[in-house]
Amino acid sequence: MKISRRGFLGAAGASTLGGAITLIGLPKTAKAASVPEIKTVETTESTTICPYCGVGCGLIVSTREGKVINIEGDPDHPINEGSLCSKGMALFQVAVNERRLQKVKYRAPGSSEWEEKSWDWTLSEIAKRVKKTRDATFLKKEDDKIVNRTNGIACMGGASLDNEECYLLSKFARSVGITYLEHQARI
Amino acid sequence: MINTDVAMVMGSNMVENHPIASKWLMRAKERGAVIINVDPRYTRTSSFADIYCKLRSGTDIAFVNGIINYALQNGLINKDYVLNYTNASFLISEKYSFHDGLFSGYDPGKRAYDKTNWAYDLDGTGNAKRDLTLQHPRCVYQLMKKHFERYDIDTVCKITGSPRAIYEKVCRTFTSTWAPNRVATWLYAMGTTQHTHGTQNIRTYAILQLLMGNVGLAGGGINAMRGESNVQGSTDMALLFHLLPGYLASPTKAEQSLEEYKTHFTPKTNDPKSANWWSNYPKYIVSLLKAWYGDKATSENDFCFNYIPKRSADYSHISLFETMYEGKLKGLFLFGQNPVVGGPNSNKERSALEKLDWMVAVDIFETDTSVFWKRPGVNPADIQTEVFLLPACSSVEKEGSVSNSGRWAQWRYKAVEPVGESASDLWIIDALHKSIKKEYATSGVFPEPIVNLNWNYGNGEEIYPHREPDVHMVAKEINGYFLEDKVVNDKQFKKGDQVPSFAFLHNDGSTCSGNWLYCNAYPGPEKENNNMARRIKEDAINGIGLYPQWAWAWPVNRRIIYNRASCDITGKPFDPKRWVVRWNETTGKWEGDVPDGPWPPADKYPFIMKPDGHAWLFAANLNDGPLPEHYEPLESPVDNFMSSQQNNPAIKLWHKVNPEGNAIGDVKKFPIIGTTYRVSEHWQAGAMSRNIPWLAELVPDVFVELGTDLAKQKNIENGNRVVIETARGSMEAYALVTRRFEPFQLNGSVVHEVGVIWHFGYNGLARGDSANLLTSHIGDANTMIPEYKAFLCDVYKKNGGVA
Numbered sequence: 008m009k010i011s012r013r014g015f016l017g018a019a020g021a022s023t024l025g026g027a028i029t030l031i032g033l034p035k036t037a038k039a040a041s042v043p044e045i046k047t048v049e050t051t052e053s054t055t056i057c058p059y060c061g062v063g064c065g066l067i068v069s070t071r072e073g074k075v076i077n078i079e080g081d082p083d084h085p086i087n088e089g090s091l092c093s094k095g096m097a098l099f100q101v102a103v104n105e106r107r108l109q110k111v112k113y114r115a116p117g118s119s120e121w122e123e124k125s126w127d128w129t130l131s132e133i134a135k136r137v138k139k140t141r142d143a144t145f146l147k148k149e150d151d152k153i154v155n156r157t158n159g160i161a162c163m164g165g166a167s168l169d170n171e172e173c174y175l176l177s178k179f180a181r182s183v184g185i186t187y188l189e190h191q192a193r194i
Numbered sequence: 195m196i197n198t199d200v201a202m203v204m205g206s207n208m209v210e211n212h213p214i215a216s217k218w219l220m221r222a223k224e225r226g227a228v229i230i231n232v233d234p235r236y237t238r239t240s241s242f243a244d245i246y247c248k249l250r251s252g253t254d255i256a257f258v259n260g261i262i263n264y265a266l267q268n269g270l271i272n273k274d275y276v277l278n279y280t281n282a283s284f285l286i287s288e289k290y291s292f293h294d295g296l297f298s299g300y301d302p303g304k305r306a307y308d309k310t311n312w313a314y315d316l317d318g319t320g321n322a323k324r325d326l327t328l329q330h331p332r333c334v335y336q337l338m339k340k341h342f343e344r345y346d347i348d349t350v351c352k353i354t355g356s357p358r359a360i361y362e363k364v365c366r367t368f369t370s371t372w373a374p375n376r377v378a379t380w381l382y383a384m385g386t387t388q389h390t391h392g393t394q395n396i397r398t399y400a401i402l403q404l405l406m407g408n409v410g411l412a413g414g415g416i417n418a419m420r421g422e423s424n425v426q427g428s429t430d431m432a433l434l435f436h437l438l439p440g441y442l443a444s445p446t447k448a449e450q451s452l453e454e455y456k457t458h459f460t461p462k463t464n465d466p467k468s469a470n471w472w473s474n475y476p477k478y479i480v481s482l483l484k485a486w487y488g489d490k491a492t493s494e495n496d497f498c499f500n501y502i503p504k505r506s507a508d509y510s511h512i513s514l515f516e517t518m519y520e521g522k523l524k525g526l527f528l529f530g531q532n533p534v535v536g537g538p539n540s541n542k543e544r545s546a547l548e549k550l551d552w553m554v555a556v557d558i559f560e561t562d563t564s565v566f567w568k569r570p571g572v573n574p575a576d577i578q579t580e581v582f583l584l585p586a587c588s589s590v591e592k593e594g595s596v597s598n599s600g601r602w603a604q605w606r607y608k609a610v611e612p613v614g615e616s617a618s619d620l621w622i623i624d625a626l627h628k629s630i631k632k633e634y635a636t637s638g639v640f641p642e643p644i645v646n647l648n649w650n651y652g653n654g655e656e657i658y659p660h661r662e663p664d665v666h667m668v669a670k671e672i673n674g675y676f677l678e679d680k681v682v683n684d685k686q687f688k689k690g691d692q693v694p695s696f697a698f699l700h701n702d703g704s705t706c707s708g709n710w711l712y713c714n715a716y717p718g719p720e721k722e723n724n725n726m727a728r729r730i731k732e733d734a735i736n737g738i739g740l741y742p743q744w745a746w747a748w749p750v751n752r753r754i755i756y757n758r759a760s761c762d763i764t765g766k767p768f769d770p771k772r773w774v775v776r777w778n779e780t781t782g783k784w785e786g787d788v789p790d791g792p793w794p795p796a797d798k799y800p801f802i803m804k805p806d807g808h809a810w811l812f813a814a815n816l817n818d819g820p821l822p823e824h825y826e827p828l829e830s831p832v833d834n835f836m837s838s839q840q841n842n843p844a845i846k847l848w849h850k851v852n853p854e855g856n857a858i859g860d861v862k863k864f865p866i867i868g869t870t871y872r873v874s875e876h877w878q879a880g881a882m883s884r885n886i887p888w889l890a891e892l893v894p895d896v897f898v899e900l901g902t903d904l905a906k907q908k909n910i911e912n913g914n915r916v917v918i919e920t921a922r923g924s925m926e927a928y929a930l931v932t933r934r935f936e937p938f939q940l941n942g943s944v945v946h947e948v949g950v951i952w953h954f955g956y957n958g959l960a961r962g963d964s965a966n967l968l969t970s971h972i973g974d975a976n977t978m979i980p981e982y983k984a985f986l987c988d989v990y991k992k993n994g995g996v997a
Contacts, residue, residue: 053590053607053608053609054606054607054729055589055590055606055607055609056423056589056596056598056604056605056606057423058423058588058589058596058882059422059423059877059882060211060212060419060420060421060422060423060877061212061419061420061421061422061423061424061425061426061598061599062212062214062215062419062598062599063423063596063598063599063600063602063604064214065604068590068607068609068610070609070610073610073611074610075590075609075610078590083729083731085731085739085741085744086214086215086598087214087217090214090217091214092213092214092874093874093875093889093892094874094875094876094877094883094889095214097883097886097888097889098590100886100887100888100889101558101588101589101590101882101886102588102590102591102609102610104885104886104887106559106560106885106959107558107559107585107588107613107614107616108557108558108559108560108583108584108585108586108614108616109585109613109614109615109616110585110614110615111582111583111584111585111615112560112564112581112582112583113580113581113582113583114567114579114580114581114583115580116577116578116579116580117574117575117576117577117578118574119568119574119575121583124582126615126617126625126657126659129582129584130625130626130629130657131629132582133552133554133582133626133629134626134629134630134632134633135633136525136551136552136580137525137626137630137633138630138633138634138638140524140525140551140552141638141639142638142639143524144524145639145640147639147640149447149506150447152447152448152450152504153447153450153500153504154447154503154504154506155500155501155502155503155504155640155643156503156504156505157503158522159522159523159524159525160523160524160525160526160527161514161518161523161525161526161527162433162526162527162529163511163514163526163527163528163529163531163533164433164527164528164529164530164531164556165424165428165431165433165529165530165531166422166423166424166425166428166433166530166531167422167423167424167530167589168424168428168529168530168619169424169427169589169592169594169595169596169606169619169620169665170424170427170430170431170594170595170596170597170603170669170672170712171594171595171620171665171668171669171672172594172618172619172620172623173424173427173428173430173431173433174431174439174668174671174672174708174709175620175623175624175627175663175668176431176433176529176619176623177431177432177433177438177439178486178647178649178708179623179626179627180433180527181486181501181502181503181643182486182501182627182643182644182647183630183643183644184503184640184643185503186435186444186503186504186505186509187435187509187514187517187523188433188434188435188509189433189434189435189509189510189511189514190428190433190434190529190531191421191422191425191428191531191536191878192425192428192429192433192434193434193510193511193977193978193979194511194536194537194538194979194980194982
């Protein structure tokens with residue numbers, strides 16, 4: 008849902024608007040001289056759901072020229088009605104943060120540091136490791152019963168992934184034969 | 195939540211950890227609701243509450259069993275509800291008994307029960323015998339009265355350390371909601387689950403809410419306050435060893451064919467009034483197999499059933515790390531999980547990682563786990579594990595859905611491109627599959643499940659950076675579509691049409707659905723058919739805040755499950771002022787929320803997921819007993835006051851099976867109870883929040899809260915640097931001396947409790963010792979969730995208390 012601020016206001020309907028968003032919607036000419044420039048003017052907006060806890064609060068992400076300018080609570084969202092906790096309010100710093108990983112990092116056996124690697128190299132090396140381990144630890148039968156599982160590989164995590172990602176991970180892990188499949192819901 | 199009269203928050207500090215949800219609790223309070231909070235510590239939630247009652251960590255069962263007893267002894271139950279909708283009137287086998295903390299059928303060698311001892315007493319038709327007068331000595335109601343009468347108020351308070359007068363007030367206030375026009379809701383989180391008897395803790399809540407007639411009602415139910423944005427969805431999608439998507443069982447060694455699988459897991463009933471919804475099991479598993487193996491799955495080859503790996507043991511978190519520690523696991527994938535901080539017994543789990551040949555960690559920041567090879571105290575040269583750290587993008591750089599605590603699947607949009615060379619998890623999983631498939635193109639052990647996997651999400655066979663799989667194609671596969679032209683209920687469907695809801699799924703291979711529970715989330719071909727993306731903010735006709743056209747909830751957009759139980763057996767709401775569904779005689783249909791099935795009220799029982807159609811007050815399927823019984827946490831400062839069974843008799847004792855690294859503490863050396871919890875400013879294992887400058891500044895380091903009496907005894911002052919030690923490990927923290935923890939008076943002895951926040955680790959912007967250095971490898975008897983919330987420790991000043 009990519010919508011401009013103007014379009015968003017129109018779609019939202021005047022009756023549901025909170026105070027804050029009405030202020031943001033003021034045309035430039037109507038602003039008093041003392042009111043600072045609002046950073047979300049002339050931005051593109053899209054809605055999102057908070058990636059932290061399970062309450063499911065709505066947020067609006069404002070972007071300009073491909074960069075996140077602002078993230079704030081979605082006043083139309085029936086759960087949070089625009090409000091956010093300290094973590095949700097800091098979502099901007101998840102999107103814009105110099106500590107974010109931007110390249111694949113690889114640590115060789117015994118090494119004390121990371122090396123940057125390409126996706127091509129990484130994917131092909133991981134595939135080789137998976138095949139080697141899978142083929143070495145695959146158990147077709149146990150006590151003469153079919154089990155078809157890979158005893159040597161585990162897969163963990165997923166509670167912060169999207170449903171579609173979790174589904175594909177579930178499908179992918181089973182295709183490899185993984186039964187050590189666990190994530191945050193267990194702990 | 196806003197519709198409730200009484201809200202019980204127990205095992206959750208929701209004002210701290212789910213602040214926006216607690217806004218609705220406050221609104222309920224403004225409308226006259228009474229908030230009760232039960233917690234070992236006076237928390238932010240306690241300060242919200244009308245009644246705060248303390249209890250010692252690990253004694254929830256005693257506490258709630260006492261309320262159940264209060265309700266049963268004083269007749270404070272919704273009798274219509276209990277009689278018609280629960281198994282209170284069902285007769286139990288003569289083989290059932292309970293003595294000195296043990297139910298019948300216990301095998302001490304196996305530490306397991308033979309549950310057939312707890313089965314229903316069946317009549318000639320195969321249904322349970324019932325006594326609708328509730329007088330038969332073997333009916334569930336009478337067995338419960340007998341079981342719970344041992345939990346009188348004095349006994350309970352001796353165990354829990356709760357003040358008697360306040361406890362009595364909790365009993366009185368909560369049980370006031372037995373009246374049909376009063377309702378209570380129960381809100382819990384990990385304070386409830388993370389115990390060796392976590393499942394039974396929740397059972398006590400469920401039993402009490404059923405006796406009150408509070409399940410299925412607006413403002414009722416028992417609600418898990420979930421801690422991750424999509425832990426509901428990740429569980430629905432079965433990222434757990436024992437499940438397949440949609441809560442189907444993952445196959446075990448005992449199911450050698452699809453037929454055996456169907457027979458084992460499809461429940462049967464001889465009662466025509468039981469909907470027995472799980473009788474649809476065969477349709478859901480075949481539709482799943484068709485989604486996974488496509489054209490390769492045929493009725494001749496059992497729809498490739500044997501491609502799915504079969505389990506023959508417990509592969510849960512603790513077991514996984516114990517196996518890794520033994521050197522039997524060689525490779526590990528991590529998708530946004532940081533177990534060196536979040537897993538129990540960190541020293542052991544960190545050492546276990548050193549045994550791996552390789553690790554692939556996918557995350558948006560460098561996690562503590564991904565740099566375990568250079569953690570404090572180790573020499574990287576000694577660790578031979580190869581580590582691949584893959585950069586994932588954040589939630590605003592991709593598109594897809596997440597499911598919240600209320601089962602609302604909500605769609606998120608991509609606002610910007612991923613930073614640098616980072617990519618969505620969807621792209622990474624897709625690329626991993628394609629790369630591995632290439633490896634298996636010519637050779638390899640049993641390559642079929644990989645090379646025959648149905649995997650086409652619109653971005654071609656080759657892998658290119660930023661060429662994403664089409665997430666809508668994935669969502670449509672999860673929903674499911676017709677694989678051939680078909681007429682269902684006089685409606686014509688064409689091959690490729692989306693399946694409108696799970697009632698249209700088939701067991702003959704003519705439909706696919708990756709997760710039957712999500713069938714109806716995406717019932718048409720276009721993006722505007724994506725129900726999860728809806729944003730129409732109109733309430734339903736009952737005006738209770740369901741917003742049925744905002745996003746989408748499983749199953750089939752039902753917002754309150756078991757909602758037919760909110761009405762009496764004629765379909766009239768118990769409370770017409772805040773009704774959820776009601777039977778309309780004129781139209782012959784239910785109205786309000788999406789009902790649990792279309793049948794008229796008298797035709798089917800409301801608890802449709804149970805084979806007998808009734809909610810189980812007495813549950814013969816649990817590993818540790820059909821009724822909840824108090825046992826002490828594995829590490830406890832006192833003897834079990836209720837029986838000679840000190841701990842849950844059905845838990846696996848890892849310290850006996852694998853003693854190395856699993857030491858258990860003695861009360862003489864570790865006399866203080868320890869527990870762990872969170873703060874609002876950080877999230878889980880901290881991999882995100884401890885890398886956010888604004889949040890790291892708010893809570894920059896780890897602290898331990900301890901009461902003023904204990905601090906005085908230990909000569910500890912606020913702000914001192916202290917050591918917290920258990921039999922597994924020790925950590926340092928700043929002391930926060932507070933009256934929020936008070937000592938417990940337990941049957942004549944005084945016991946102290948302290949608490950540590952657990953978000954911290956050795957990597958990131960804000961660093962500190964991990965609280966899980968203290969916790970142990972011991973889990974619940976049913977779910978194997980670790981017992982993080984109660985352990986034995988000691989606390990002392992470090993080097994005179996200076997940092």
